[in-house]
Amino acid sequence: MKPLVYLGGPISGLDYDGATDWRVRADNLLSPHGIKTLNPLRYQEHLRRVGKFTNAAHETARLESPMSMPKGLTIRVKWDAKRCSVLLVNFLGATTVSIGTVLEIGWAEDAGNPVVVAMEPEGNPHEHAMLNHCIGFRVSTLWDACDVTRQLLAC
Numbered sequence: 144m145k146p147l148v149y150l151g152g153p154i155s156g157l158d159y160d161g162a163t164d165w166r167v168r169a170d171n172l173l174s175p176h177g178i179k180t181l182n183p184l185r186y187q188e189h190l191r192r193v194g195k196f197t198n199a200a201h202e203t204a205r206l207e208s209p210m211s212m213p214k215g216l217t218i219r220v221k222w223d224a225k226r227c228s229v230l231l232v233n234f235l236g237a238t239t240v241s242i243g244t245v246l247e248i249g250w251a252e253d254a255g256n257p258v259v260v261a262m263e264p265e266g267n268p269h270e271h272a273m274l275n276h277c278i279g280f281r282v283s284t285l286w287d288a289c290d291v292t293r294q295l296l297a298c
Contacts, residue, residue, distance in 0.1 A: 145179040146296040149227035151248070152234065153241035159184065159191040165233050165285060172289040178296055180231075181223045187211055224250035229292050233285055234262040234269045245274060252277040257295055261288040 150169055154162045163184055170180040184190060187208060209215045220243065224230055230251035232244060248258055259280045262269060275281075280291045 145177055146228040147179050147181055147223075147226065148173060148229045148231050148292055148296075149181045149183075149223045149247070149251070151183070151224070151230055151232040151244045153237050153239075153244060154183070154196050155241065155243075156195065156197075156239065158195050159188075159193070162196065165235075169231060169233070169285060169289055172286065173293060176293050176296070178293065181227060183216075183220055183223070220247060221250050224248075225254040225256070227251065227256055229295055230256055230258045231288055231292050232258065232260045232262075233288065234260060234267055235283075235285065237262075237268055240268050245269070248274065248277050259288050259291050259295070261285045 148169075150166045152162075152165070163182065166180070166182045166184075170182070173180055189208060190196075190211060224247040230247060232248065234241075234244070248260075251258055257279045258277055259282070260278045261282055261284060264283055280288075282288050282291060
């Protein structure tokens with residue numbers, strides 16, 4: 144079975160393409176090495192119609208899929224974060240704290256899964272002592288985050 148890498152990162156404030164573009168790049172970097180990625184927006188193409196995502200819980204009430212509703216989204220994301228081999232997070236360019244991604248980091252760390260984070264050396268809103276403690280590897284580019292992940296999973 145291929146190792147699984149969950150691709151966590153902010154979604155609020157972005158549209159569907161903005162939330163998935165870096166995830167596609169990460170998948171393109173990891174899949175040649177036999178690594179399967181898990182995108183929180185997989186099979187949710189209907190969300191393209193939403194426009195810019197917000198962090199308001201009521202926003203998802205108007206969507207079509209049970210996997211897009213707050214309960215379905217939370218169950219799947221928590222399961223993904225706990226079952227993944229590595230949690231790869233992209234905080235680059237974040238302007239506000241992503242509560243969902245912080246939860247994913249906590250779930251993965253609690254399950255004993257390594258957490259690899261791409262984040263600026265300073266000035267990112269996710270800079271917090273407790274969060275930094277849960278991060279196993281912190282690098283400043285997405286390419287480096289994918290490379291660390293690849294090395295962790297090399298057989």
